[in-house]
Amino acid sequence: MTRYLMSRLLGLTAVLLVTSFVVFGTVHLAPGDPVTFLLHGRPATPEAVEALRAQYHLDDPLPVQYAKWLGGVLHGDFGRSTQFHQDVGSLIASRLPGTALLVGYSALLVAVLGVTGGILAALRPGAVDRAVLLGTGVATATPSFVSAIALISLFSVQLGWFPGPGGTPESLGDRLYHLTLPAFALAITFAGLLARVTRSAMLDELGREHVEVARARGVARGAVVRRHVLRNALGPIVTVGGTMLAGLLISTSIVETAFNVSGIGSLLVQAVTAKDFAVVQAITLLSVAAFVVVNLIVDLLVPVIDPRLSLYGEASR
Amino acid sequence: MTEYETPALEIDGLGVRLPGEQAARPILDGVTLRVRAGETVGLVGESGSGKSVACRSVLGLLPPRARTSGEVQVAGRDVLAMNRAELAGLRAGQVAMIFQDPRASVNPLRRVGDFLTEGLRGAGTPAAAAENRAEELLDAVGIRDPRGALRRYPHQFSGGMLQRVVIAAALAGEPALLVADEPTTALDVTTQAEIIAILTRLQAARGTGMLFVTHDLELASAICDRVYVMYAGRIVETNGTDALFDRPRHPYTAGLLACTPHIEAAAAAPRPIPGRPVSLAEAPPGCAFAARCAHAQPRCSEETPELAHHGDGLAACHRADEGIKL
Numbered sequence: 001m002t003r004y005l006m007s008r009l010l011g012l013t014a015v016l017l018v019t020s021f022v023v024f025g026t027v028h029l030a031p032g033d034p035v036t037f038l039l040h041g042r043p044a045t046p047e048a049v050e051a052l053r054a055q056y057h058l059d060d061p062l063p064v065q066y067a068k069w070l071g072g073v074l075h076g077d078f079g080r081s082t083q084f085h086q087d088v089g090s091l092i093a094s095r096l097p098g099t100a101l102l103v104g105y106s107a108l109l110v111a112v113l114g115v116t117g118g119i120l121a122a123l124r125p126g127a128v129d130r131a132v133l134l135g136t137g138v139a140t141a142t143p144s145f146v147s148a149i150a151l152i153s154l155f156s157v158q159l160g161w162f163p164g165p166g167g168t169p170e171s172l173g174d175r176l177y178h179l180t181l182p183a184f185a186l187a188i189t190f191a192g193l194l195a196r197v198t199r200s201a202m203l204d205e206l207g208r209e210h211v212e213v214a215r216a217r218g219v220a221r222g223a224v225v226r227r228h229v230l231r232n233a234l235g236p237i238v239t240v241g242g243t244m245l246a247g248l249l250i251s252t253s254i255v256e257t258a259f260n261v262s263g264i265g266s267l268l269v270q271a272v273t274a275k276d277f278a279v280v281q282a283i284t285l286l287s288v289a290a291f292v293v294v295n296l297i298v299d300l301l302v303p304v305i306d307p308r309l310s311l312y313g314e315a316s317r
Numbered sequence: 318m319t320e321y322e323t324p325a326l327e328i329d330g331l332g333v334r335l336p337g338e339q340a341a342r343p344i345l346d347g348v349t350l351r352v353r354a355g356e357t358v359g360l361v362g363e364s365g366s367g368k369s370v371a372c373r374s375v376l377g378l379l380p381p382r383a384r385t386s387g388e389v390q391v392a393g394r395d396v397l398a399m400n401r402a403e404l405a406g407l408r409a410g411q412v413a414m415i416f417q418d419p420r421a422s423v424n425p426l427r428r429v430g431d432f433l434t435e436g437l438r439g440a441g442t443p444a445a446a447a448e449n450r451a452e453e454l455l456d457a458v459g460i461r462d463p464r465g466a467l468r469r470y471p472h473q474f475s476g477g478m479l480q481r482v483v484i485a486a487a488l489a490g491e492p493a494l495l496v497a498d499e500p501t502t503a504l505d506v507t508t509q510a511e512i513i514a515i516l517t518r519l520q521a522a523r524g525t526g527m528l529f530v531t532h533d534l535e536l537a538s539a540i541c542d543r544v545y546v547m548y549a550g551r552i553v554e555t556n557g558t559d560a561l562f563d564r565p566r567h568p569y570t571a572g573l574l575a576c577t578p579h580i581e582a583a584a585a586a587p588r589p590i591p592g593r594p595v596s597l598a599e600a601p602p603g604c605a606f607a608a609r610c611a612h613a614q615p616r617c618s619e620e621t622p623e624l625a626h627h628g629d630g631l632a633a634c635h636r637a638d639e640g641i642k643l
Contacts, residue, residue, distance in 0.1 A: 208421070209416065209418070209421035209422060210421060210422055210423055210424045210425075212378070213414075213416055213422045214424070214435070215378070215408075216373075216376050216408055216414045216416075217408055217409065217413070217414075217435065217436045217486070218404070218405040218406065218407070218408030218409030218410070218436060218439060218440075218490075219405075219409075219435055219436070219439055220405060220439060221401075223439065227424070227427065227431075227435075228424050228427075231424075231426060231427070232424065232425075232426050305426070306425075306426055307426065307470045307472070308425060308426075308470070308472045
């Protein structure tokens with residue numbers, strides 16, 4: 001177990017190293033110059049430009065810049081934001097709670113809506129199934145910026161049930177209330193996908209012979225569905241759900257911008273526009289790390305769900 | 318055993334038909350069959366003859382939207398008239414079914430102990446008592462270290478060992494009737510013999526009636542007291558095992574016997590029955606077997622033969638009295 005975890009963590013480090021280099025390279029290859037942004041279009045003497053370039057190490061060759069940046073990251077220093085004149089670490093730390101709350105809220109919605117929708121569709125063929133299929137079809141095909149606008153226009157502008165973009169909530173409850181529309185906008189696509197995955201996994205399991213055997217043994221219908229159908233369908237649901245969690249984190253950039261939520265996603269959009277390299281790199285690394293960690297958790301959960309898939313080759317006795 | 322005792326199973330004129338255009342003929346037509354307490358009754362026939370539908374109907378497991386006629390009585394109560402709760406009670410208590418493939422019968426993700434105690438727990442037995450009972454049952458079917466076995470998963474058992482677990486689970490509710498649907502088909506030969514020995518020993522010890530569905534005539538002749546032969550959803554012949562196999566009256570029974578390979582050096586090579594079984598989409602007039610029958614006369618494809626007494630048994634053939642030469 002420990003060995004398995006160690007090897008997985010080593011793999012995580014390797015993935016982070018490779019992605020960090022790729023991201024570093026791509027950001028620098030893109031046209032535009034952070035100095036231009038720093039000067040805000042003001043005329044500057046060549047000396048001043050030189051001083052700025054030196055301050056942000058922009059004159060070193062790319063590998064040297066990367067090595068310096070990497071050395072800093074290893075010491076917990078992600079560099080300075082050219083845009084906010086602030087440490088990237090503390091900048092991200094200040095924005096992280098908002099995003100974490102949004103992603104958590106949204107993930108809960110995805111899990112509840114997706115799984116219940118899928119279960120209902122699988123157990124009630126006919127009208128309910130068709131309705132869920134239609135609904136999830138629309139949900140999956142709607143990009144989050146479209147659902148964001150639709151939600152704002154309906155629930156905030158016309159009905160006035162939820163606050164529109166912006167506002168400064170104080171208590172946690174108030175924050176959740178403000179985050180409800182963004183969370184739904186973020187969740188809709190993923191919930192539709194998860195409902196479809198749940199539905200087909202449930203249908204697969206419903207057709208298994210052991211389910212008929214359980215019924216033939218007089219096990220109550222509810223217990224059959226819980227212990228033999230849903231329980232066995234959990235594998236694909238958890239696997240797909242896990243990758244969705246990382247997808248939610250990445251999709252926050254659109255939703256946070258649309259709803260004016262101060263979080264990592266909107267920060268990323270601002271940083272890309274402003275050529276704020278250090279921030280872009282740090283957020284990308286964070287997303288990759290989140291993706292790999294979630295996958296690791298899923299991989300650890302799968303053998304708990306299905307004992308036939310043993311992680312570390314434990315001999316069956 | 319007296320004639321007046323309530324039989325473990327009594328199927329009377331059972332018909333099962335799919336609605337509308339789905340099928341040209343009924344899946345089952347006028348099936349009448351009886352299993353007394355402690356008796357082993359064989360139900361043989363090719364795939365698609367309706368034998369699996371017949372034995373599932375004993376548990377009230379019917380194809381969706383199927384229409385039924387006739388009666389299926391278990392311990393004197395009609396299964397076809399039962400509501401959901403009564404069916405659950407029937408399945409948990411009076412009738413237990415053993416399916417073909419143990420690997421597919423047991424949920425692979427749950428412990429063997431959960432599988433064994435599930436029925437008992439559902440019937441209200443406390444956890445500890447159910448576990449002790451499961452342990453006894455595993456011991457009775459010859460599984461070593463029964464307490465440890467309860468903690469293990471199905472993939473940690475061989476096919477034969479898992480079929481023992483399935484048998485143990487079937488016996489858990491002390492059923493009056495066991496329905497075994499080709500319980501050894503998925504197992505290898507040596508394991509088959511062990512499973513049959515365990516099954517017949519436990520059945521005899523408990524006085525349980527058994528309906529044994531198989532396409533293996535040798536196996537049927539070895540363990541059954543009486544045998545019913547099915548073709549295209551109808552019983553075509555029934556008799557005591559020895560009489561049926563020594564002197565078949567229906568050409569289909571004779572054909573099945575002729576295509577069973579024998580191990581003796583002098584035995585004739587197996588001869589297949591020409592043609593193929595009648596599908597659900599076909600409803601030939603007269604005897605369903607006429608098209609494949611070497612003894613068919615013009616009358617056979619016009620007039621459906623009824624099941625009638627010939628000697629000790631019943632046969633549905635116009636020429637049953639003439640005697641068949643293989």
